[in-house]
Amino acid sequence: MNFIEAxxxxxxxxxxxxxxxxxxxxxxxSVPRGTVTALLGPxxxxxxxxxxxxxxxxxxxxxxxxxxxxxxxxxxxxxxxAIGVSGQYAAVDENLTGFENLDMVGRLYHLGARQSRQxxxxxIDLFDLTEAxxxxxxxxxxxxxxxxxxxxxxxxxxxxLFLDEPTTGLDxxxxxxxxxxxxxxxGEGTTVLLTTQYLEEADQLADDISxxxxxxxxxxxxxxxxxxxxxxxxxxxxLVSADDSASALDVLRRYGSAEPTLSEDRRELTVSADDGPxxxxxxxxxxxxxxxxxxxxxxxxPTLDEVFLRLTGxxxxxxxxxxxxxxxxx
Numbered sequence: 001m002n003f004i005e006a007x008x009x010x011x012x013x014x015x016x017x018x019x020x021x022x023x024x025x026x027x028x029x030s031v032p033r034g035t036v037t038a039l040l041g042p043x044x045x046x047x048x049x050x051x052x053x054x055x056x057x058x059x060x061x062x063x064x065x066x067x068x069x070x071x072x073x074x075x076x077x078x079x080x081x082a083i084g085v086s087g088q089y090a091a092v093d094e095n096l097t098g099f100e101n102l103d104m105v106g107r108l109y110h111l112g113a114r115q116s117r118q119x120x121x122x123x124i125d126l127f128d129l130t131e132a133x134x135x136x137x138x139x140x141x142x143x144x145x146x147x148x149x150x151x152x153x154x155x156x157x158x159x160x161l162f163l164d165e166p167t168t169g170l171d172x173x174x175x176x177x178x179x180x181x182x183x184x185x186x187g188e189g190t191t192v193l194l195t196t197q198y199l200e201e202a203d204q205l206a207d208d209i210s211x212x213x214x215x216x217x218x219x220x221x222x223x224x225x226x227x228x229x230x231x232x233x234x235x236x237x238x239l240v241s242a243d244d245s246a247s248a249l250d251v252l253r254r255y256g257s258a259e260p261t262l263s264e265d266r267r268e269l270t271v272s273a274d275d276g277p278x279x280x281x282x283x284x285x286x287x288x289x290x291x292x293x294x295x296x297x298x299x300x301x302p303t304l305d306e307v308f309l310r311l312t313g314x315x316x317x318x319x320x321x322x323x324x325x326x327x328x329x330x
Contacts, residue, residue, distance in 0.1 A: 003160060003191045004031035004054065009063035010215075011049055023049040024060060025215035031160075031208075036182070036192040038206035040199070040304075042312060046215040047195040048088070051164050054193070055085050067160060081109075084153035084161045088168060091149055094138035098129050098148050101137060105152045116155075123151040127181065143174030150181065160191040167201060179204055199304040213312045226307045233276030233299050235283065240293040242266035251286045255279040273299075 011024040031037040039047045052058045056076035065072040106116025124133045127147040167175040211219040245266040252260040256271030273279035276299045
């Protein structure tokens with residue numbers, strides 16, 4: 001049974017003197033217990049709006065949503081104690097220390113002074129913030145702020161964790177550290193719904209990926225399934241001489257499953273091939289017979305970036321005017 005279930009969610013914003021913005025347009029979503037599901041989409045696709053609905057921050061115009069079998073819209077008071085949320089921007093008090101921020105969150109959840117302080121100490125250790133726990137957060141780096149924010153979302157040991165672009169703006173080392181923490185939490189049974197524009201992040205963390213565009217899911221599957229749906233394997237050829245490009249293109253056309261692409265310098269060629277290894281072997285045989293010399297030849301699978309581009313027609317990080325309009329009216 002899915003732990004998170006959303007069916008037919010719609011949400012429309014109506015800016016002044018502007019066309020309506022359909023933030024959600026019949027969104028369906030399901031997340032099994034104890035897994036990571038990534039919502040992947042460009043700015044304005046509806047990722048953050050979907051999270052706001054599921055975390056009881058806004059109500060949809062139509063549709064249903066449940067978490068652990070509890071109706072999100074009818075019983076938000078039962079949902080809130082069971083979830084943790086870390087938004088796009090760290091929600092911390094800059095004038096308090098790291099420890100005081102976590103202690104404050106525990107008090108707000110009515111844990112009591114002793115239990116709140118104990119939980120704060122546990123999270124300080126978990127997130128490797130011992131040396132910084134007594135420093136004001138305003139002196140923290142971006143990565144440390146994100147860790148404190150995520151720690152705050154875990155004060156009550158929530159069954160489900162919503163992470164809205166949790167590693168935006170982090171350096172590679174901090175991002176890897178955050179990935180390790182998320183992986184540990186899932187290993188302990190936490191269910192995670194993650195929104196991201198980082199395709200590598202979805203590839204690394206997600207058990208299942210839902211690609212969202214224009215407020216609805218346009219593709220769903222594991223990373224491997226999505227890559228397989230994008231045309232199988234790629235054969236890549238690097239020529240010694242650009243003068244052989246025309247002949248090489250003819251060979252790739254015979255054995256590839258799509259029109260080959262040619263680089264600007266006319267030396268790098270790429271083509272999709274459904275039967276990758278066999279196609280590459282036949283191509284190499286023809287190149288040898290024709291005297292076409294190669295620097296390199298090999299195969300690779302499509303990247304998640306290529307899958308996303310094929311599905312949406314634009315890059316994952318592309319700006320979208322709909323997002324800007326939505327922010328002005330939300």
